[in-house]
Amino acid sequence: MQKTSISESVIRRLPRYYRFLSALERIGQERISSKELASQLGLTASQIRQDLNCFGEFGQQGYGYNISALRKQLKIIIGLEKKRSAIIVGAGNLGKVIAANIDFESFGFCLSGIFDIDHEICGKEIAGFTVKHMSELLSFCQREKPFVAVLCIPQEAAQETADTLIALGIKGFWNFSHCDLNADPEITQVENVHLGDSLMMLSYRVTKNNK
């Protein structure tokens, strides 16, 4: 059973565990000790046991973890077995790359539509979808009830568009719009992607390492 108030840093490690277990399963490995898992992931065995204990009882003293079983349970915990409808809002370069390169079905979603405000872009095909105009959003949402929206629009338009989408029933945003969206966390989940933060981390590390 899942306990409440699990720390953000524990939650942030879940995808990494899932990815790593998936890779082990692909090469046919059946089990792994928390010590081995820790050493491969650059963590401690006790941290891994503590992390996983937040979500249930996994592993067995002296045996370790059954890779396929643990992966399957993490898949359910993360919600990856769902196929929640997702739309992309903003079909510029970034929207196109995401539509073409992200395998939404591996991450608990299925792409159901792509929208843009630019009449030049609307009507074009991207990743098998005909880009629709934003004016069709209301009728689309009433009909298809998309669950999450990927925001690939300029910062200036992001909050207003998000507010509209929340009113239309969107429950989560994958936000690439270079800003932190305001939304009631009881109703709407926001995952802000700040690629610049990631590049700053690289800058910090190379700076620290090359003084």
Place this chain on the structure above:
Amino acid sequence: MQKTSISESVIRRLPRYYRFLSALERIGQERISSKELASQLGLTASQIRQDLNCFGEFGQQGYGYNISALRKQLKIIIGLEKKRSAIIVGAGNLGKVIAANIDFESFGFCLSGIFDIDHEICGKEIAGFTVKHMSELLSFCQREKPFVAVLCIPQEAAQETADTLIALGIKGFWNFSHCDLNADPEITQVENVHLGDSLMMLSYRVTKNNK
């Protein structure tokens, strides 16, 4: 003076502080208390004080932080005042989006070249650069001494290409290749970008919130 062994989660918050202070400076605000800063960032005042204490003495009892001074110091700590040469390796859709949309100079780098292995892509212009063939990498690196490489190549080619680049003097990777690179952390810094992990976090949160 910078202390050693600052925790990863503290370091990960630095870009957010920097971004937020930059926004406050843009609107002309001069100072902020740790309490106000905390409330705006969803942290506690004591956490902010502890985080910043890892890097030096900032702020003043009863006055708070001077926004412009703190931003300037964080800029130096993160290394953003540098202009380290960066190359993009892989000029497919993602490489193109990064070249066109990331303002490297804001993040301590300047873009100095774009490379691809595909003869169809080489010679084309992207973001003001003529894409060079990978066979020119050696002479380019000897001449221009790029500091970091943005890897936008398929997973299968990532480690081998990274090893080549390390041998050519590359000190850091911004890695979009869907894998965690192996590199000696004493010599080479790696920032792996896993967009899928971010989408999994959204899946986890909407799942937890919509049971």
